[in-house]
Amino acid sequence: MTATYHLRDVSIGIDATGTRPESDSMGTIDVPAGHYWGAQTQRSLVHFSIGRDLMPIELCRAYGIVKKAAAQVNLADNRLPNWKAAAIIQAADEVSSGLLDSEFPLFVWQTGSGTQTNMNVNEVIANRAIQLLGGQIGSKTPVYPNDDVNMGQSSNDSFPTVMHVATLLEIEKTLFPSIEALIACIRTKAEGWNDVIKMGRTHLQDAVPLTVGQEWSGWAQQLDNALDALRSARAGLAELAAGGTAVGTGLNAPKGFGKAIAEHIAVLTGLPFVTAPNKFAALGGLDAMVRASAGLRGLAVALMKIANDMRWLGSGPRCGLAELNLPENEPGSSIMPGKVNPTQCEALIMIATQVLGNDATVAFAGAQGNFELNVMRPVIAANVLHSIRILADGCRSFLQFSVEGTTLNEQKIKHYVDVSVMLVTALSPVIGYDKASAIAHRAMEKNETLREAALASGVSADVFDQNVDPRHMVGEGLAGA
Numbered sequence: 001m002t003a004t005y006h007l008r009d010v011s012i013g014i015d016a017t018g019t020r021p022e023s024d025s026m027g028t029i030d031v032p033a034g035h036y037w038g039a040q041t042q043r044s045l046v047h048f049s050i051g052r053d054l055m056p057i058e059l060c061r062a063y064g065i066v067k068k069a070a071a072q073v074n075l076a077d078n079r080l081p082n083w084k085a086a087a088i089i090q091a092a093d094e095v096s097s098g099l100l101d102s103e104f105p106l107f108v109w110q111t112g113s114g115t116q117t118n119m120n121v122n123e124v125i126a127n128r129a130i131q132l133l134g135g136q137i138g139s140k141t142p143v144y145p146n147d148d149v150n151m152g153q154s155s156n157d158s159f160p161t162v163m164h165v166a167t168l169l170e171i172e173k174t175l176f177p178s179i180e181a182l183i184a185c186i187r188t189k190a191e192g193w194n195d196v197i198k199m200g201r202t203h204l205q206d207a208v209p210l211t212v213g214q215e216w217s218g219w220a221q222q223l224d225n226a227l228d229a230l231r232s233a234r235a236g237l238a239e240l241a242a243g244g245t246a247v248g249t250g251l252n253a254p255k256g257f258g259k260a261i262a263e264h265i266a267v268l269t270g271l272p273f274v275t276a277p278n279k280f281a282a283l284g285g286l287d288a289m290v291r292a293s294a295g296l297r298g299l300a301v302a303l304m305k306i307a308n309d310m311r312w313l314g315s316g317p318r319c320g321l322a323e324l325n326l327p328e329n330e331p332g333s334s335i336m337p338g339k340v341n342p343t344q345c346e347a348l349i350m351i352a353t354q355v356l357g358n359d360a361t362v363a364f365a366g367a368q369g370n371f372e373l374n375v376m377r378p379v380i381a382a383n384v385l386h387s388i389r390i391l392a393d394g395c396r397s398f399l400q401f402s403v404e405g406t407t408l409n410e411q412k413i414k415h416y417v418d419v420s421v422m423l424v425t426a427l428s429p430v431i432g433y434d435k436a437s438a439i440a441h442r443a444m445e446k447n448e449t450l451r452e453a454a455l456a457s458g459v460s461a462d463v464f465d466q467n468v469d470p471r472h473m474v475g476e477g478l479a480g481a
Contacts, residue, residue, distance in 0.1 A: 005083050005133040005142055007090065012099055012128070014137060022123075022138050031138075036103045036131075038123035038138065038145065044116035050109035055117050055378065056385040060104040062166035063121040064095030066158060066242065067149055069264035073257060074151050084142065087129035088149055100124060108382045112375025114159035122149040152253040152261075156283055156373055157244040161265075163381045167292055168237040168271055170388045171230065178392040179299065182399045183223045186306075189403070190216035194477050196408060197470045198323065199416045206422045209470045212408060213477070219309070222302040230295030236288030238272050240265065244279030247372040286374050289384055290366035293359045296387045300355035303395070307349050310402065311342035322412045327405035344402035351394040358383040417470055421450050426467045431459060 016033035023029075024039035031042045068089050075085035094100050103124045110116045122145035129143040130136065143149065150158075194213030201207050242265075243258015245251050250258065258275040266273040276282035316322030332341035362383050365376035417423075421440045428436040435457070443453035454464045 003142065005087075005135070007083070007086055007132050008134055010131050012094060014131070020138050023140075036100065036124040036127040036137070037105070037120055038127065040116060040119040041106065041123055044106050044110055044120070048107050048110045048116065050107050053108040053382060055104060055106050055108055055110075056166070056382055057098070057101055057104065058170055058385050058389075059162055059166045059381050060101070060117070060121065061096050061098055062162045062169060063118070063158075064092045064097070064125075065165060065265060065268050066162050066261070067121060067125055068092035068096065069261045069268060070151065070153055070242075071149075072264050073260045076260070077254060079151060079254070080148065083133070084129070084148060087132045087143060088125060090132060091125040091128035094128065095121065095125060100128070108378045110378055112377060113155050113373060114162075114377045114381075115155040117378070118150070118153075118155040118158055119145065122146065125149045152245075152257045153242065154245040154252075156246050157241040157248075157279070159377055160241040160282060160286065163286070163289060163377065163384075164237045164240055165265060165269065165273070166381070167289065167384055167388070168234060168273075169269060170385060170392075171234070171237075171292070172271060175230075175388050175392045176227070178395040178399075179223060179227055182395045182403065183220050183227070185399055185403050186216055186220040186223070189406070190214075190220060193408065196410060196413065197417055197474055198413045199420050199422070206420055208422055208425050209417060209420070209473050211474050211477070212413070214474065215309075219302075219306045222305065223299070226295070226299040226302045229298050230292070233288065233292040233295045236291055238274055239276040239282065239288065240273055241276050241279060241282035243275055244283050248278075248280035248283045250279065280372065284372050284374060285369045286366050286377065286380055289380050290363055293362040293380075293384050293387065296355055296384070296391060297359040299391060300352035300359075300387075303391075303398075304349050304352035307345040307352070307398070310406070311345035314342055314345075314406075322409055323416070325407045325409055327402060329401050342402075344398050348394050348398045351390045355387045355391060358387045419449070421453075423450055423468050423470065423473070424454070426469075426473055427454065427459065427464070430463060430467055 014034050014036065018033050019030035020033045021028045022031045022039040022042065026043070029039050029042050031038060071080060071085045071088040071092065074080040075082065080088070104120055106117055106120050126140065126143045126145040126149050127137045130139065130141070133142060135142055190213040192213070193216065194211050196212040197209050198212050198215070199206055200210045240262045242261045243250055243253055245253050258279070262273050262275040310324060310326065313321050314324040314326040326342050328340040329343060331339070332343070333339040362380050365380045366374070368374060368376045421443045424436045424440045427439070439450070439453045439457050439459070442448065442457060443450050446453065448456070450468065451464055455461060
């Protein structure tokens with residue numbers, strides 16, 4: 001007689017202590033009775049207890065989306081009965097929403113295809129589905145991790161699929177809003193300070209004037225350009241390997257599975273996912289992840305430049321440049337009373353440094369595809385998601401605790417303009433480069449003002465005053481000359 005199953009209202013959790021036996025193709029192993037994972041997860045915990053780097057939870061949650069989409073496709077094609085698909089879908093929803101985060105304990109340092117993490121998800125969903133259907137956890141009845149939850153899939157195509165889903169979700173939902181808010185704040189500051197003339201610096205030496213707004217507009221544009229490069233990586237991330245199964249041929253996946261699951265994932269996420277046009281490329285390489293990491297690197301480079309500029313311009317308060325007043329968030333020294341440091345800038349620079357290192361790892365790992373499979377997937381996923389997370393958080397903190405509260409020391413800015421000798425550049429077209437250079441050197445050697453040196457060198461007061469006016473040397477505002 002065939003058993004009848006239906007979904008039950010069972011709260012998440014297993015009220016059990018000690019261990020229970022679970023089995024896989026290699027035999028039986030004891031697993032913690034209070035958890036949903038099974039034998040293959042437990043074996044991974046034994047054999048790959050390396051370091052403290054856990055598989056990113058964002059990737060595990062994305063697996064819930066992919067497993068739900070697979071169950072929906074298999075249900076629509078009558079490969080799963082309604083009651084079984086419903087249980088898998090509910091468990092997958094619990095995974096993707098974060099309700100089962102504690103069930104994903106595996107380390108990054110595991111098999112390069114991500115098989116252990118795929119099976120971790122399969123086992124958790126299967127056992128939770130069994131619980132929802134009133135079965136015995138660990139029995140693999142009536143829901144089997146491989147045959148049911150993993151139906152139509154292989155770790156070789158599901159893991160790169162999840163890498164793309166998790167990465168694009170995090171970029172769109174977490175990183176872009178954080179960066180865009182920072183750009184908007186910098187642009188607002190630039191517009192407000194467009195008429196404040198300051199001295200430019202090149203080679204760390206005095207240069208000709210510009211406005212504070214122009215300087216800040218350059219920072220905003222750098223971030224915009226970096227963001228554009230990252231946006232261009234989205235098309236590759238939107239292509240999913242699902243449907244390729246083990247080597248790209250689609251063995252054991254029904255016809256049309258790849259297209260159908262991509263469509264379901266697109267609906268579930270609201271993002272434009274499509275099936276990869278060539279599954280052999282999707283499995284054998286991870287080029288889209290490498291390009292995304294390169295985009296993150298470009299963003300880090302721009303952020304490092306901006307943070308460095310701000311901390312230099314805020315150096316002081318009395319023995320530095322002191323053009324910017326950076327917010328004072330916390331004491332800066334355990335020994336020097338009253339000292340306050342540019343800590344948000346320093347944190348962002350450290351983040352950028354880490355992202356550059358992460359990208360080097362991703363690029364090298366991306367080059368390690370051999371034949372039909374790249375087996376450096378976990379480290380690539382971990383580094384890319386790590387970069388996204390710290391960039392998003394870092395930009396949010398930098399905006400809130402540094403950029404928003406930054407003000408100008410206009411007295412110091414004006415002083416630098418008044419004492420600059422590089423304003424002589426405006427005289428060069430009138431009196432010639434060599435004579436203008438001689439005036440600059442005289443001013444510095446004799447500690448004279450530029451005007452005093454020019455007049456002593458034979459330049460009339462009218463010629464000097466008509467040409468050496470900083471207001472006429474800064475172009476046309478934010479648009480430039």
